[in-house]
Amino acid sequence: xxxxxxxxxxxxxxxxxxxxxxxxxxxxxxxxxxxxxxxxxxxxxxxxxxxxxxxxxxxxxxxxxxxxxxxxxxxxxxxxxxxxxxxxxxxxxxxxxxxxxxxxxxxxxxxxxxxxxxxxxxxxxxxxxxxxxxxxxxxxxxxxxxxxxxxxxxxxxxxxxxxxxxxxxxxxxxxxxxxxxxxxxxxxxxxxxxxxxxxxxxxxxxxxxxxxxxxxxxxxxxxxxxxxxxxxxxxxxxxxxxxxxxxxxxxxxxxxxxxxxxxxxxxxxxxxxxxxxxxxxxxxxxxxxxxxxxxxxxxxxxxxxxxxxxxxxxxxxxxxxxxxxxxxxxxxxxxxxxxxxxxxxxxxxxxxxxxxxxxxxxxxxxxxxxxxxxxxxxxx
Numbered sequence: 001x002x003x004x005x006x007x008x009x010x011x012x013x014x015x016x017x018x019x020x021x022x023x024x025x026x027x028x029x030x031x032x033x034x035x036x037x038x039x040x041x042x043x044x045x046x047x048x049x050x051x052x053x054x055x056x057x058x059x060x061x062x063x064x065x066x067x068x069x070x071x072x073x074x075x076x077x078x079x080x081x082x083x084x085x086x087x088x089x090x091x092x093x094x095x096x097x098x099x100x101x102x103x104x105x106x107x108x109x110x111x112x113x114x115x116x117x118x119x120x121x122x123x124x125x126x127x128x129x130x131x132x133x134x135x136x137x138x139x140x141x142x143x144x145x146x147x148x149x150x151x152x153x154x155x156x157x158x159x160x161x162x163x164x165x166x167x168x169x170x171x172x173x174x175x176x177x178x179x180x181x182x183x184x185x186x187x188x189x190x191x192x193x194x195x196x197x198x199x200x201x202x203x204x205x206x207x208x209x210x211x212x213x214x215x216x217x218x219x220x221x222x223x224x225x226x227x228x229x230x231x232x233x234x235x236x237x238x239x240x241x242x243x244x245x246x247x248x249x250x251x252x253x254x255x256x257x258x259x260x261x262x263x264x265x266x267x268x269x270x271x272x273x274x275x276x277x278x279x280x281x282x283x284x285x286x287x288x289x290x291x292x293x294x295x296x297x298x299x300x301x302x303x304x305x306x307x308x309x310x311x312x313x314x315x316x317x318x319x320x321x322x323x324x325x326x327x328x329x330x331x332x333x334x335x336x337x338x339x340x341x342x343x344x345x346x347x348x349x350x351x352x353x354x355x356x357x358x359x360x361x362x363x364x365x366x367x368x369x370x371x372x373x374x375x376x377x378x379x380x
Contacts, residue, residue: 001119002038003173004075004262005247006031007046007214008231010084012059015235016319018293021058023267027232028066030265031246035073038248038262042117043075046214046229047082047131047177049090067102078115080128081106082177082214083190087130105175106130108137108152112159114172121253124171124209127160129153131177131215150200153178157204171251174205177214183228186217188236202226209255218242225256232264237295237320240270268293268317277304281314295320301327302358345372 009027014020035043050059070077079102081087091106098104103115105128114125132152138145141155153176164172179185181202202222205211211226217239219230229246231239243263250258271292273280276299280286294315298307303323311318339347348368353359360368 001042001117001121001124001171001251002040003210003212003249003251004031004034004038004040004043005046005210005212005227005229005249006043006232007177007212007229008048008082008217009045009063010048010051010231010233010235011062012056013051013235015233015293018317018319020233020267021062023233023265025062026267027264028062028069031066031232032069032073034246034248034262035070035075040073040075040248041119042115042126043070043077044126044173044175044212045077045079046175046212047080048084048214048231049079049082050085052084053086053089071101076101076103076115076117078103078105078126078128078175080104080175080177080214081130083131083133085131103128108132108140108156111156112163114163119251122170123167124173124251125164125167127164127172127174129156129160129174129176132156149178149198150204153200154204161207171209171255172207173210173212173249173251174208175212175214176205179215180205180213180226180228181222183213183216183220183222184218186236186242187238188217188231189215209251210249212247212249219245219247219261224259227259233267234270237270237272240272271295272297273315274299276300277307277310281310286315290315292317294318295322297322297324299324299326301325345369348372 009024011024034040049063067077081090087106091104094104094106105111108130111127111129114127117124117126134148134152137152141152145151145155160174179199205226209225213226213228216228217231217235218228219242220228227247230242230244232244234240234242234244245261245263248260248262269292271289272295273286273289274297280296294317296311296318298304308318308321311321345368349360349365352368
């Protein structure tokens with residue numbers, strides 16, 4: 001049996017205001033093609049289908065089209081809700097679409113009800129454990145369930161194990177949306193920390209043939225049979241080095257046989273550049289980054305005028321612009337300490353100097369003084 005493990009589509013999300021709809025559609029096109037070419041039996045989606053609880057109409061249409069085409073390509077789909085999804089909205093009509101081969105698992109009460117697949121060597125039980133907000137689901141779990149992510153996820157997986165034990169010795173796949181073990185986070189995941197603890201032990205997934213994880217955006221292997229697929233696109237510059245894609249998982253008659261990474265298409269490379277404005281605009285060393293999505297850090301002593309407009313004449317896809325002047329000592333004092341004993345005019349001049357990186361000249365200082373005086377008179 002062949003499964004395609006994917007997660008964290010975040011349909012509807014942008015990258016620092018860059019529209020990603022075409023890129024997300026391209027990924028889903030590739031997913032459908034992989035199902036066809038690799039004769040995939042089931043696609044498992046480990047949460048965060050949408051980027052927000054109330055997704056845009058474009059995002060909903062993109063998701064619906066993808067699910068229809070995945071079914072037409074011959075794969076069943078098992079999908080859980082993530083912390084970005086609204087479980088109730090995503091799970092609407094789940095009992096109706098079950099019969100169509102799209103299986104939505106968005107309720108903790110359904111976690112121990114598997115989707116049963118068969119490949120001629122016997123059944124494979126696929127369990128979907130949606131993202132569990134600890135305080136929101138404790139009332140649906142056994143009375144002695146503790147607080148926090150590890151406790152509620154452990155209780156849900158205990159129910160899954162109870163069902164699995166009743167089915168004898170069969171292969172099992174569990175989907176979950178959580179931060180597991182020592183896996184590394186990125187800048188673009190929403191914090192799920194509760195009481196200072198968000199991470200759950202990988203041992204919770206012991207005994208399953210394969211664990212398909214979602215939530216963290218980097219593809220990661222915690223064990224041969226426990227993996228994050230990661231997001232299909234980079235959603236922050238911290239993900240620039242990720243090899244995005246999905247896991248093609250093959251089960252033999254006795255267990256896990258093979259796992260292969262299927263790269264996702266890269267719509268545009270993410271890169272970071274650092275240097276003076278003159279260097280960035282004039283040096284041929286940066287020619288290879290003209291078409292990239294860019295995070296630029298300017299090191300000029302003073303913030304250059306119209307820096308973004310000038311940069312985009314050469315690099316049309318600058319998304320983030322920072323100013324970190326080299327050779328300028330940073331004032332590490334608190335704000336209260338820095339303004340103590342200063343007049344409003346002195347504070348305003350210091351703010352202007354902080355933003356620009358250079359002190360005001362005489363004309364600018366006079367203009368600022370006039371502005372403060374006019375404001376004082378207006379308030380009298």
